[in-house]
Amino acid sequence: MQLSFAPMEGITSCLFRRTHAACFPGADRYFAPFLAPDGSGRCRDGAWRDLRPENNPNGLPVPQILCNRAEPFLTVARELAAMGYTEVNLNAGCPSSTVVPKHKGAGMLLDLSSLDDFLADVFSRCPLRVSVKTRLGLESSEEFPAILEIYRRYPLAELIVHARDRAGMYRSRPDIGAFAAAFPSCPFPVCYNGSVVDRKSFHAVTDAVPELDRVMLGRGAAADPALFRELRGGEALEKDELRVFLARYEAVLLASGIGEHYTLGRLKELWFYIGALFPADARGLKRLRKAQDLAEYRSAAERLFVGQGFQRGAHFVG
Ligand SMILES: Cc1cc2nc3c(=O)[nH]c(=O)nc-3n(C[C@H](O)[C@H](O)[C@H](O)COP(=O)(O)O)c2cc1C
Incomplete structure (x- = not known):
């Protein structure tokens, strides 16, 4: 099965693609x-x-x-x-x-x-x-x-x-x-x-069309960068992997020279999807959405990660 990462304006820039490929090498194409x-x-x-x-x-x-x-x-x-x-x-x-x-x-x-x-x-x-x-x-x-x-x-x-x-x-x-x-x-x-966002939605499609050998993932993969691995039979995303991925993406954004303001914007756009993995922490997600600068963002993200809101196996609802 060939799995592709869908084009997503505002999300899947070269900086994102590069970071995703380095941390979660499961997509055949971007x-x-x-x-x-x-x-x-x-x-x-x-x-x-x-x-x-x-x-x-x-x-x-x-x-x-x-x-x-x-x-x-x-x-x-x-x-x-x-x-x-x-x-x-x-x-x-x-x-x-x-x-x-x-x-x-x-x-x-x-x-x-x-x-x-x-x-x-x-x-x-x-x-x-x-x-x-x-x-x-x-x-x-x-x-x-x-x-x-x-x-x-x-x-x-x-x-x-x-x-x-x-x-x-x-x-x-x-x-x-x-x-x-x-x-x-x-x-x-x-x-x-x-709306292929988890194994169940993936199998709904492959069961309906057994000859199908290409599937493209969009919002589900923006929410869960390990979705490619999971659909290939691998492990579901771990909280710490997500934390490392986000820290690396932030560093790549800053190193690109786009500045703090745009870095914050890019990260918040991505969190719009990642938030689905923290279904039990609406307040923490709101704090992150309201962050005015990178320092506030980092503190809000850290609180989400040390809290109990992350639910392994949760997925974006598309
Ligand atoms: C924020 C956002 C940006 C998108 N940008 C593009 C784009 O540049 N080109 C495109 O063909 N589709 C774009 N799409 C559509 C996705 O590629 C995909 O077709 C759609 O999200 C359905 O797949 P999904 O349910 O797996 O997300 C975009 C979708 C979203 C939500």
Whole structure:
């Protein structure tokens, strides 16, 4: 089973990926958060920095592009090829209300004829292998057969299916049935994504699709960095491992030069998920959320770790 760490804007930066790989070497692949080129194919400097090979010493992640026009997509893909990348992923799943009305992300599923034109252009000229990360539809997973019909026209390197419709954002129950029904008609490798947060949710998917050999983990792995190991039959996360991981991540963030303020922000974003492992210490988590600087954060985190709130085997509820 190939297990991938999902792209998560604000969480899975190169600094996080590097720390996670060093402390919990169980993910086969990491996907980088999306690049969002403008009409000329220009992206934020920080987004490029995240992908530079020297910032990814454990191996290159799979880069992702959020874009609905072939020209800027191809400009970015050519740049990625020059940096040594061999594959690029198209984001056809982002549900944000700032993205979808522009027909980007999951908004690409609004007009299947435009999606078809875009893919035809990209597949005829892209120097990289192209994979797609998609939702099942906008309003309903009943849209998926028609969407899949478009994808089937192209030699996708892989189709990653976040098994929700856009309306479900990150909350609705994944439609494993719709995923399982579509799986046999996919002529390319298929990866399942959506609320795999523990062994039970993992087996719910692998039981429904016994031939499945690729699963992508997002929030569950952000909450529990040992989830990859656990799904491979290894031990559940220990409190001390988490403590070491977080201290190391903090040190890596500070050493990168982003400063205390952004370091605190990154750590708090991660704790939004990690908090699920401390179900019995709501007050401690609130103290951490309210920390104004790194000193307050460290003291709040330490109190959480010495307290009784950590529950081994607890997982994010996705
Ligand atoms: C904070 C956050 C940031 C995300 N950023 C991206 C992104 O950059 N690209 C993308 O394709 N999906 C992104 N996603 C979606 C995840 O990759 C994943 O598809 C989704 O969380 C469902 O998987 P999960 O239930 O395992 O978390 C993001 C999700 C969250 C919660």
